[in-house]
Amino acid sequence: MYAFAAVAGGTASPLLGGLTMAVFWLGTLPVLVSLGVGAQKISGVLGRRLPHATAIALILVGLWTLIGRGGLDAESLAAQQPVVNDAAAIEAAQAINETTPACCEAKP
Numbered sequence: 001m002y003a004f005a006a007v008a009g010g011t012a013s014p015l016l017g018g019l020t021m022a023v024f025w026l027g028t029l030p031v032l033v034s035l036g037v038g039a040q041k042i043s044g045v046l047g048r049r050l051p052h053a054t055a056i057a058l059i060l061v062g063l064w065t066l067i068g069r070g071g072l073d074a075e076s077l078a079a080q081q082p083v084v085n086d087a088a089a090i091e092a093a094q095a096i097n098e099t100t101p102a103c104c105e106a107k108p
Contacts, residue, residue, distance in 0.1 A: 004024040008017035043050065 001024070004020060008020040008024075011017045011020060046053075
């Protein structure tokens with residue numbers, strides 16, 4: 001859509017820009033209508049049960065997340081974090097902090 005909007009804006013003409021967007025609309029209309037009709041036909045079979053199925057799926061995913069994260073405590077999380085005690089890494093970070101970015105340097 002953004003490509004068509006850019007092309008429509010690039011025409012510099014309200015008439016040609018509107019025509020470009022109308023062609024885009026006509027090209028996407030059949031696909032969107034068929035997608036909506038197809039979704040309605042499929043949901044006819046599952047329509048009444050779909051809210052219950054999604055609620056159960058949401059609860060199961062939540063429980064799975066709680067059970068998976070339940071074994072983690074602050075110490076195990078801290079053990080997963082890398083600790084930087086290397087003097088060379090600290091000096092390199094300070095050197096980066098002290099340098100002027102290329103975009104901010106004075107132009108000759």
